[in-house]
Amino acid sequence: MTSITLTFDNGPDPDVTPRVLETLRRHQIQSTFFVLGEKMRDRRSVAEHAHAEGHWIGNHTYNHIVPLGMSVERGIAAGEIQRTEELIGDLAHPHRFFRPFGGGGLLDRRLLNREALKHLRDNAYTCVLWNVVPEDWARPETWVERALDMSFAQTHALVVLHDLPTGAMRDLDRFISLAKDRGATFRQDFPKSCIPIERGELTQSVQSIETYVSEDAYSTS
Numbered sequence: 001m002t003s004i005t006l007t008f009d010n011g012p013d014p015d016v017t018p019r020v021l022e023t024l025r026r027h028q029i030q031s032t033f034f035v036l037g038e039k040m041r042d043r044r045s046v047a048e049h050a051h052a053e054g055h056w057i058g059n060h061t062y063n064h065i066v067p068l069g070m071s072v073e074r075g076i077a078a079g080e081i082q083r084t085e086e087l088i089g090d091l092a093h094p095h096r097f098f099r100p101f102g103g104g105g106l107l108d109r110r111l112l113n114r115e116a117l118k119h120l121r122d123n124a125y126t127c128v129l130w131n132v133v134p135e136d137w138a139r140p141e142t143w144v145e146r147a148l149d150m151s152f153a154q155t156h157a158l159v160v161l162h163d164l165p166t167g168a169m170r171d172l173d174r175f176i177s178l179a180k181d182r183g184a185t186f187r188q189d190f191p192k193s194c195i196p197i198e199r200g201e202l203t204q205s206v207q208s209i210e211t212y213v214s215e216d217a218y219s220t221s
């Protein structure tokens, strides 16, 4: 039996996000939107709408240009997280969800640098990774079958989608309907295996966390 948690990254988008919300409402599914600080500046009302409907709002960096693990200039990584959290303000979940990004959805050392890791720990963030990336941005016409195959390979799938104007979200309803037909249930919470940091505490071994952090030497200090 598979359960599926949906997440939507890189928004909010003034056109796509409301359509996603409408689809989720129709299916009575609650999800999380990992927003960009840059887009929150003038589109906060879209995120407010999502929050009011019971969706969780998480932080996905300010401008999503350089993965934090590739950021070498001091202060940039912490600033990307902090500025965005300020713009999210009272829409933030009490567990302060943060999702890093790398390249093509890979879970590797591009996700975080040491400064980002320290900022997440010091400020009691919960780091939310993923286990299903169907690349909806790259295959807006064909992501659904891929997402179904990948989701049903998991007991609890944490799926990354994007509320971006690629056209992919036109098929969100089809994905949900087919997944339900195959017996999946939808839930809002995340699988433990995708949460390496919970409210600032490491939930996995240092060796495991290290695989997400650039720089060879990792210290718990």
Ligand SMILES: [Zn+2]
Pocket: 009, 010, 060, 064, 101
């Ligand atoms: Zn992203």
